[in-house]
Amino acid sequence: MQSLTNRNKPVDRAPMNFWERLYLPEIFKGMIITLRHLFKRKATIQYPEQKREFSRVWRGLHVLNRDEEGRERCTACGLCALACPAEAITMEAAERELGEENLYREEKYAAKYEINMLRCIFCGLCEEACPKDAVYLSETVAPADYARKKFIYTKEDLLIPNPVTEPEAYAKAKGLEPNENRLTGKR
């Protein structure tokens, strides 16, 4: 087989020579290696203070998007629930009433929208299925919790802050603030 890296080394079954049988020189060799590791850069990331930078294509917690006027984009078409291989998404549709045009973008909206984060496999198919750009996956991970109930995220948990009424929270959620979710401190 063609070697993919230049690191593989065929197994050497030749009998040990005198120096190898003496054992101690080989031990010293090993000890030099470990000693060198003593001064190497450490791989640890000090988690709560430092955070690992997420990849650009990282698929984290879901966010329900709003348009630039702060209206919910979701029309409860159910395509995301259909696309979901883990069946983690459920929703209930409702009709937009008169006077709710500033809340919902289309005539139909999701009255209830739930994602079970314990079922979700973060494949991102819901994001791809959505015709309205309403659901997308953010660069955060689902925080740990003690109760299973807490992992069923409701619409209130998922909705992005309104860009009109609360612009700061919106900017923060969008990750527009520099270095918010990024690795702080030196590496």
Place this chain on the structure above:
Amino acid sequence: MINLSAVLLAFDWGFLLQKLILIIIIVSVSLVVAMYETYLERKVAAWMQDRIGPNRAGPFGILQPIADGGKLFFKEEIIPNTSNKTLFVLGPGLAMLAALMTCAVIPWSSHLQFGDTTVQLQIADVNIGILYIFGVVSLGVYGIMIGGWASNNKFSLMAALRGASQAISYELAMGISLIALLFITGSLSMRTIVEEQMKNGIWNVVYQPLGFLIFLVCAFAECNRTPFDLPEAESELNMGYHQEYSSMKLGFYLFAEYINMFISSAVMATLFFGGYDVPFLDESTLAPNVAAIIGLIAFMIKIGFFIFLFMWVRWTIPRFRYDQLMNLGWKKLLPLALVNMLVTAAVMLWLHK
């Protein structure tokens, strides 16, 4: 009545008090050193594996050993129903006792001078210091053996047997490598050996490099440290002889190992590396108190190096198989030590002619 009071008056109470204070200080220092060895072990292990190690409890994780110890104290104490309860409790106690007793004959430094009184920084300068250490170290096997047997668990028993046979096998080579050293020094007293090295200005390791190497390897085996930590082989014996132990009884076993490490480092530094001797420094020109403190610091640095060596080796090499262990002990180290002894004897005889 008169006799009794005469005896009480004749007794040197100041001397007793002085020794008592010294004992308390030395024992607590060895306990603290053992505590921080556990911290250092975790740090060294982490560094060698490109990690950082404990750093959350206090600055740099300095309080980590206290947290560990506290955890062990608050754990549930389990004594198995089928165990021999007396021996089960006795086991860790014996291990701890044997570990702590060895520090009695180690000369930590020269002497302090308070006015007229001279305080030797050594609990007891017995003229058979090395023999005493050997005797007490052999007692340490009882801690392992009794603990393993009293657990009434086949894995513990097997581990204890392994530990005992290993300690006995390696004690032989260790003793013989020391005999060669004794040919040169001509004394069994630890203080005399150190003073001789100070006088000559040449450490014993120069005369006895092979003897030192054998002693070092045997010390690793005696302390049950990698690559000779077969009594604690998790993969084949679950946990080793302390499998049934919990809470601080387990802690005592682990602690005894670290104290043993500290003491054997001290013994190695004393016998082969000049003890509290500072190289290229004439201690006799200094005030006795200054010399004693400098000597103590030098001694601690030497001990620290050996402790680091113990850890360095532990995190570098895997453990031996049992037959390899026995082969090394009986077929390699023992003949080597014998040859070393005979050659030293011959050379010493020739030099004295």
